[in-house]
Amino acid sequence: MKHFENIIIGFGKAGKTLAGSLTKNGQEVLLIEKDSAMYGGTCINVACLPSKNMIINAQHGTDYDEAIATKNRLVDKLRNKNYHKVADQENATVLRADVSFIDDYTIEVSDDSGQETVIGDKIFINTGSTPVLPDVQGLKNSQHVFTSKTLLDQTEQTKNIAILGDGPIGLEFAAMYARFGSQVTVIGQNKMILNQLEPEIANAAKEDMTTDGVQFLLNSQLTKVTDMANGIILDVNTPNGGQTLHVDALLVATGRRANTDDLHLERTNIQTGSHGEILVNDVLETNVTNIFAMGDVKGGPQFTYISLDDWRILNSQFFGDQTRTRANRPVFANTIFLNPAISSVGQTEAQLQKKERPYQVFKMLTAGVPKSQVIGNPRGSYKVLVDEKTHQVLGATIYAEEAYETINVISLAMQNNLPAEALRDQIYTHPTMTEALNDLFAEL
Ligand SMILES: Cc1cc2nc3c(=O)[nH]c(=O)nc-3n(C[C@H](O)[C@H](O)[C@H](O)COP(=O)(O)OP(=O)(O)OC[C@H]3O[C@@H](n4cnc5c(N)ncnc54)[C@H](O)[C@@H]3O)c2cc1C
Ligand SMILES: NC(=O)c1ccc[n+]([C@@H]2O[C@H](COP(=O)([O-])OP(=O)(O)OC[C@H]3O[C@@H](n4cnc5c(N)ncnc54)[C@H](O)[C@@H]3O)[C@@H](O)[C@H]2O)c1
Secondary structure, three states: OEEEEEEEEOOOHHHHHHHHHHHHOOOOEEEEEOOHHHOOOHHHHHOHHHHHHHHHHHHOOOOHHHHHHHHHHHHHHHHHHHHHHHHOOOOEEEEEOEEEEOOOOEEEEEEOOEEEEEEEEEEEEOOOEEEOOOOOEOOOOOOOEEOHHHHOOOOOOOOEEEEEOOOHHHHHHHHHHHHOOOEEEEEOOOOOOOOOOOHHHHHHHHHHHHHOOEEEEOOOEEEEEEEEOOEEEEEEEEOOEEEEEEEOEEEEOOOEEEOOOOOOHHHOOOOEOOOOOEOOOOOOEOOOOOEEEOHHHHOOOOOHHHHHHHHHHHHHHHHOOOOOOOOOOOOOOEEEOOOOEEEEEEOOHHHHHHOOOOEEEEEEEHHHOHHHHHHOOOOOEEEEEEEOOOOEEEEEEEEEOOHHHHHHHHHHHHHOOOEHHHHHHOOOOOOOOOOHHHHHOOOO
């Protein structure tokens, strides 16, 4: 039986970054990844980076074939770099193998060369998440149903696609496929898309997507999927009655759940929650001492930057001042990469009204920002909510070019309790979309 000081299961964002900290501090690490095509994890191989590369190329008018080839080159480069960043460390071993727990501290690893048992002083589980497929007749056995991962592998453009799910994956892929010139229909179960955002901005985004050619069947249920030689037939219950769609493919984007499928956690004392997520405390310890879980597999927000922040927590515990925890995670925003992007942070008007918190609203149209005219995309608007007394920012939603950059400035102001005057009076470089903040708060 082999022994390692640290075993990391899964090549996720937190795990690969932690491998660097551990080796830098003279500790040995065994990092086990089940799929060599996933060295570096989900984000760089099959999610954030390839999808954003495809989205940007679609927006630039690149044709699909070229965009796929560019994406594949990017991913190969990133995967190779990520692999070597860990594997080239003196104290690190990267192993491609299947892992299953035998008991709390013993795992069995198996690869083409056979099986071996390994024990670790500390074990870190960073196995990410996996798509949830709804229980719809014919869906699971269809040859024409894709997840975001398998769709990004398609060398041939799907010309007529339906997308089940109107979350970030569904909407980003819908906007992207429409830009590539495909016919796109989004099937959503809610009355409205983006209903966690400010409604007027969600409405504007839906109208813009419709202008770009995306059709929406909302408040609707997919009831049956039937494979045909030339595509797939979808039976959908809509508020206007049953509809039948004949499309080339269906992308299922109805959420992701913790990925613990192959680990045999039932042989351990590690507790999981109702959705299979590994339960952890504020410093990412499971209920078994010296076993930790980070990233999507522990439940909660599913973002690469949250997984990276999980690394900060562990790094602070092992090598820092031990102050960083999940409870004091800084303010963080999120972005949905549409055309343009929608970024949001903090609370919405509806949430503040529910709490009876007094606030002021500041709004402006994106078209008023010179850079939007320079870029040639004046779509969208800015909306920021400010505490009536302190003028601290309580929430912001930006639907504009480069919203994903501007929102980070607002998050930083929120995190540091700066009043909106600080955002108003800052000198921003010109021409930028962030300059909007000079004008947005002019009435303060
Ligand atoms: C299409 C798409 C787009 C996204 N876009 C964004 C975005 O723009 N911005 C953003 O912040 N987030 C985005 N996300 C979410 C983001 O990808 C995830 O939150 C993030 O990758 C989770 O990282 P992680 O550290 O939990 O692990 P992951 O990066 O998911 O890594 C887990 C690794 O563990 C491996 N593994 C799984 N099971 C085992 C096992 N039993 N043994 C060994 N290895 C195993 C997997 O192969 C994988 O390599 C997107 C997700 C998707 C699907
Ligand atoms: N830009 C980004 O940061 C980004 C991009 C993509 C994904 N992600 C991450 O990946 C995670 C997964 O994304 P996602 O979009 O799959 O999940 P999600 O859970 O965010 O959204 C799923 C959507 O599908 C709908 N839905 C669920 N079941 C349905 C059904 N049977 N019929 C019709 N609609 C149904 C839900 O109402 C929801 O709107 C997200 O939580 C997000 O954190 C982030």
